[in-house]
Every structure is written in structure tokens, then in C-alpha cells.
Amino acid sequence: MRRGLVTGALLLPAAVLVVVGFLYPYVTMLVAPAADPDPDVPGSLAAAITDPYVVDIVARTARVAGITTLASLLFGFPVAWAISRAAPSRRALLLIAVTFPLLLSTVIRTFAWIVLLGGEGLISRALQAVGLAAGPVQLLYTETAMVLGLTQLFMPLLVLTAYSSLAAVDPALEEAARGMGARNSAVFARVVFPLALPGTAVGAILVFAGCVTAFTTPSLLGGTRNRTLATLLYQEANTSVDWSGVSAIAIIMTAIVLVVGVVMSRVSAIGSTR
Amino acid sequence: MIRRPIFTLITAAAVVFLFFPIIVVVGVGLSAGTVLTFPPDGLSLRWFAEAIAYEPFRSALWTSVVVAVLATVLALLVGVPATYAIHRRSPRGRHVLQLLFLSPLIVPELVLGFALFQLFMVDAGLDALTALVAGHAVLLLPYTVRVTGASLQQADPALEDAAAGLGAGPLTTFFRVTVPVIAPGVVAATMLSLLTSFNNVPLSLMLTSRRVETLPVAMLEYVQTSFTPMIAAVSTLLLLLTIGVALLTERLVGFQKVFGRSAT
Numbered sequence: 001m002r003r004g005l006v007t008g009a010l011l012l013p014a015a016v017l018v019v020v021g022f023l024y025p026y027v028t029m030l031v032a033p034a035a036d037p038d039p040d041v042p043g044s045l046a047a048a049i050t051d052p053y054v055v056d057i058v059a060r061t062a063r064v065a066g067i068t069t070l071a072s073l074l075f076g077f078p079v080a081w082a083i084s085r086a087a088p089s090r091r092a093l094l095l096i097a098v099t100f101p102l103l104l105s106t107v108i109r110t111f112a113w114i115v116l117l118g119g120e121g122l123i124s125r126a127l128q129a130v131g132l133a134a135g136p137v138q139l140l141y142t143e144t145a146m147v148l149g150l151t152q153l154f155m156p157l158l159v160l161t162a163y164s165s166l167a168a169v170d171p172a173l174e175e176a177a178r179g180m181g182a183r184n185s186a187v188f189a190r191v192v193f194p195l196a197l198p199g200t201a202v203g204a205i206l207v208f209a210g211c212v213t214a215f216t217t218p219s220l221l222g223g224t225r226n227r228t229l230a231t232l233l234y235q236e237a238n239t240s241v242d243w244s245g246v247s248a249i250a251i252i253m254t255a256i257v258l259v260v261g262v263v264m265s266r267v268s269a270i271g272s273t274r
Numbered sequence: 275m276i277r278r279p280i281f282t283l284i285t286a287a288a289v290v291f292l293f294f295p296i297i298v299v300v301g302v303g304l305s306a307g308t309v310l311t312f313p314p315d316g317l318s319l320r321w322f323a324e325a326i327a328y329e330p331f332r333s334a335l336w337t338s339v340v341v342a343v344l345a346t347v348l349a350l351l352v353g354v355p356a357t358y359a360i361h362r363r364s365p366r367g368r369h370v371l372q373l374l375f376l377s378p379l380i381v382p383e384l385v386l387g388f389a390l391f392q393l394f395m396v397d398a399g400l401d402a403l404t405a406l407v408a409g410h411a412v413l414l415l416p417y418t419v420r421v422t423g424a425s426l427q428q429a430d431p432a433l434e435d436a437a438a439g440l441g442a443g444p445l446t447t448f449f450r451v452t453v454p455v456i457a458p459g460v461v462a463a464t465m466l467s468l469l470t471s472f473n474n475v476p477l478s479l480m481l482t483s484r485r486v487e488t489l490p491v492a493m494l495e496y497v498q499t500s501f502t503p504m505i506a507a508v509s510t511l512l513l514l515l516t517i518g519v520a521l522l523t524e525r526l527v528g529f530q531k532v533f534g535r536s537a538t
Contacts, residue, residue, distance in 0.1 A: 003363070006363075007359050007363045007365050008365075010355040010356060010358060010359035010363070011355075011356050011359050011360075011365060011371060013351070013352035013355070013356070014352040014353055014355070014356035014375055014415060014419075015356075015371070015374065015375075016352075017348075017352050017411060017412060017415060018374055018375060018377065018378065018412070018415065021378075021390065021408055021409065021411070021412035022377065022378045022381075022386065022412050023377070024393070025386075025389040025390055025392065025393035025394075026381060026385070026386060026389045028389070028392075028393070029385075029388065029389040029392060075284065075287075075288055075291075076288070078280075078281050078284045078285070079281075079284060079285045079288045081281060082281035082282065082284065082285040083285070085281075094285065094289075097289050097292070097293070098288075098289075098292065100516075100520065101292050101293070101296065103469050103473075103516050103519070103520060104296070104473070104512070104513065104516055105472075105473040105475070105490050105493075105509075105512065106473070106475055106490075107475065107490050107493045107494050107497065107509070108296075108299060108509040108512060108513065109295060109296070111299060111497060111505060111506065111509060112294075112295030112296070112298040112299050112302075112312075113295060114310065114497070115298055115302055115310045115311065115312050115506075116295070116298060116312065118310075120311065121311075121312075122298075122312055122313075151291075152291060152292060152295060155288070155291075155292070156292065159288075212382070213382035213383065213384060213385075213476070215384050215475060215476045215479065216475045216476075216494060219494075219498075220494070220497060220498070230382070230384050230476070233384055233385070233388065234384065234479065234480075237388050237391075237480070243392070246388060250382075250385040250388060250389075253382050253384075253385055254381055254382065254385060257380070257381065257382060258380070261380065
């Protein structure tokens with residue numbers, strides 16, 4: 001009996017913190033549009049979902065997040081594999097190199113792209129110098145800029161998760177496949193990739209969800225013309241008096257993140273049972 | 275091993291892609307000119323002097339440090355006992371509890387920030403500093419539970435039983451066995467929490483007031499309105515600070531504890 005009381009006392013403060021600081025306010029906010037007593041307020045969920053302006057922003061958010069996730073996979077997976085097969089001393093160094101940027105503020109990591117992507121920036125000048133562009137190229141405040149910034153921000157997450165699954169793959173399996181006559185491409189497609197799929201899928205969820213919810217990078221590199229759900233939410237929360245509209249955007253964002261999470265965990269479950 | 279040159283090339287390109295922007299920030303921070311350009315026109319430390327003297331950044335830095343320290347302490351005070359209970363006292367519904375404590379991680383921070391703004395600042399009338407500390411503690415709790423839990427999971431619970439079997443009382447067992455087992459996890463969680471809170475933008479953005487701002491929020495607002503190398507100088511100083519924290523963590527518990535095991 002006393003043991004149960006002590007255990008409860010150890011758990012209670014954390015439970016109170018999560019309930020008061022997360023569950024209660026979050027659920028209250030999510031049900032706000034449904035409970036809205038004023039029917040004249042146009043900020044309901046249905047209104048938000050059918051508003052072409054919001055639909056456009058949802059599409060942009062999904063597009064940018066999707067391309068960034070794809071870029072992180074194409075770039076990050078080979079990196080993870082190279083790290084997992086590197087010599088131990090170099091492996092530790094590479095892991096630190098990939099992890100370190102995660103410790104820096106997003107403002108710092110995004111700021112450089114403002115310098116590089118402007119009309120007078122290094123990339124514009126380089127494109128002109130090699131003759132790929134006739135005049136200054138303004139890449140800043142475009143979706144391309146957002147994808148570049150977000151890939152730099154989130155690719156390390158994919159590398160780290162893919163690495164942890166790849167490191168768990170027994171190299172003997174690859175050798176066995178090769179010993180039985182499989183080519184390198186077959187070893188990769190039939191042995192390495194399926195085994196690393198669960199971890200890689202988790203990494204892809206983290207990247208996609210990170211992109212959908214990122215605020216700093218879209219607001220600095222996308223500008224006011226390329227709003228995403230996160231920057232729209234912030235703008236609405238600051239300027240609008242009607243918070244049920246903000247809640248509607250919050251519901252859309254939460255739903256996207258949860259649905260993607262469920263779908264990807266199914267994919268990773270399929271990968272791990274094969 | 276397989277098609278090695280291609281993989282080496284991609285890895286090298288990725289490292290350049292990850293680090294080049296950081297080099298650009300340092301370069302711009304050392305600029306002698308007044309416009310944002312890389313490579314910088316001339317080298318000087320003038321923007322470092324301006325950044326250090328800039329009053330809004332000084333007060334924002336103080337706010338950030340206070341919030342990071344208090345929120346980390348709060349998250350550890352509630353999180354470490356809960357994690358210990360989950361892993362060592364096998365309470366009923368431990369998986370549900372674990373999920374509950376990790377749940378703040380799965381929702382968008384900006385949305386959580388808005389929800390907390392409504393509850394803490396509008397409804398409860400809390401001041402920005404209190405709201406920031408409470409909000410950050412909620413955000414840090416999952417990290418604390420995960421990193422400390424990883425340490426506890428690795429250690430054999432039989433160690434504690436063995437100590438008890440050898441005649442150690444509950445307090446002796448706790449201080450001589452459990453504390454050394456949990457300490458590296460707590461140190462790693464502390465470092466991760468301090469950095470996470472210190473760098474946070476989305477949550478802080480929603481919980482600041484005109485007078486109380488954290489440093490990343492102040493920097494974000496500055497970047498949106500002013501285009502001078504001063505922000506790069508501040509960023510370079512923060513970069514040095516982060517390297518310091520990372521080296522300290524490496525010394526104390528090993529860098530990989532912070533991310534390596536918690537990433538799986």
C-alpha cells in the first residue's frame with residue numbers, strides 16, 4: 001500500500017504538468033470552433049477548409065514538406081549508409097558533424113540563406129558567372145529557398161535515424177547475399193534497404209512533420225507571399241480577434257501531423273515484418 | 275564498401291551543405307562593411323562590439339538564460355522521479371504513462387504555444403516570464419523522460435536487488451546504486467534541455483510580451499526588419515557557446531548520449 005502511494009507521488013507532478021500544460025489547453029483550443037457561440041464569425045473549421053486561400057496554403061505546406069522529405073531521403077540515406085560502414089574513428093567524427101547543426105538555433109541556421117540566396121548573393125553571382133543566368137537571380141522568398149533551408153535544417157534527423165537502423169544490420173547478411181551471387185544493387189534493394197526501412201521511415205516522419213510545423217525558416221525564406229500553415233497561424237493569432245479561425249488552422253496542422261505519423265508508422269511496421 | 279567513391283562524394287557534399295551556411299554566418303559576422311554579403315568585404319570585430327552593446331539583445335539574453343535554467347530545473351524535478359517510477363516501480367499502465375509524458379512532442383509547438391497563450395496569459399493572467407518557464411518545462415519533459423529513461427533501461431535492475439540483498443537499506447541502495455546509474459542520463463538531459471529551451475522559437479514566440487522576449491525571438495524580429503551583419507555576430511557568439519556546451523557534454527557523459535540513443 002505504502003509502495004503504491006510512493007509510486008503515485010513520484011508520478012503525480014509530471015502527470016499534472018502534462019495535463020495542465022498540454023492536454024487541457026490543447027483540447028480546449030481544438031474544440032473552440034465547434035463550441036463557438038457566435039454563428040456570424042466566419043472562422044469555423046468548415047469555412048477554413050473551403051477557403052481557397054487556406055487550401056492554397058495547405059497545398060504549399062504539403063508540397064514544400066514533401067519535396068524536402070524526398071531531398072532528405074535521397075541525400076541523407078546514402079550518407080547514413082556511408083557513415084554506418086566507415087571506420088570507427090571516422091564514424092564518430094561524421095556523426096558529430098551531422099549532429100552538431102541540430103544544437104544551433106534555427107534562426108542562425110536559416111540566416112545564412114538570406115545572405116546566399118538574394119539577388120546579389122553568392123549563388124546568384126555564381127549562376128551568372130558560369131553563364132546559367134543572364135541577370136541577378138532572386139531565389140530568396142521562393143519555395144526553392146524554403147526547401148533548401150528546411151533540408152539543411154532537418155536532413156540530420158533522417159541521417160541519424162537511418163544510421164541507427166543501418167548500424168543494427170549485420171554486415172554478415174550483406175556478405176551472405178553477395179556470397180550467394182547477388183549483385184551490389186540487389187544486395188542494396190533486397191537486403192540493406194528493407195532492413196533499414198523502419199528507421200528511415202521514422203526519420204522521414206520527423207522531417208515531414210518538422211517541415212509542416214516549422215515557423216522560422218518559412219517566415220524568413222518564404223516571405224509574406226509564400227505563407228505556410230505555421231506562418232498563417234502566427235499571423236492570424238496576432239492580427240485577428242477571432243481565435244476560432246486560429247483554432248481551425250491548428251486543427252488542420254495537428255491532423256496533418258497525426259495522419260502522416262500513423263501512415264508512416266504503418267509503413268515502418270510493414271518493413272519490419274518482411 | 276559498395277560503390278564507395280559515390281558514397282564518399284555524397285557524404286562530403288552533405289557535410290559541406292550542412293556546414294557552409296554556418297561558415298557564411300561567421301564570415302558575415304566578421305565583416306567590416308554594413309551590408310549582408312559573403313565573402314565579407316573586409317574583416318573587423320565592429321559588429322561583435324555593436325551586438326554586445328545592443329540593449330534589446332542583452333535583456334533578451336538574460337530572459338533566455340533565466341527561462342532555460344528554470345524550465346530545465348522544473349522539467350528535471352518532475353521528470354526524473356516519474357521516469358524512475360516508470361522503469362523501477364512498474365506502475366500499472368506504465369506504457370500509457372510513458373506515452374502521456376512523451377505526448378507534448380507529437381503536436382506542433384506553435385499550436386501548443388497558442389493554446390498556452392490562451393490559457394496562461396489570457397485566461398489565467400500570468401506574466402510572460404512565468405508562462406515561458408511553464409511552457410518550456412512542458413516542452414522539455416519528453417526529452418528528460420526519454421534521455422533519463424535510456425540510462426535506466428540500460429542498467430540492470432538486478433543491481434538494486436543485489437545491493438538490497440547484500441544488506442543495503444533503501445536509502446543506501448538509492449544513493450550508492452540508483453544515483454550513479456541515472457546520473458549520466460540526467461546530465462545529458464540537462465544539456466539537451468538547456469539548449470532546446472535556449473534555441474526555441476515557436477513556443478517562445480507565442481508566450482512573449484513586448485517587454486519580455488527571448489534571444490531567438492528578438493533575433494528573428496531583428497532579421498525581419500534590419501539587414502546588418504550584427505545578427506551574424508550574435509549568431510557567431512552563440513555558435514561558440516554551443517561548441518562549449520557540446521565539448522562539456524562530451525567530457526562529462528559523451529556526446530552520443532544526448533542524441534545517439536534517444537534517436538532510436
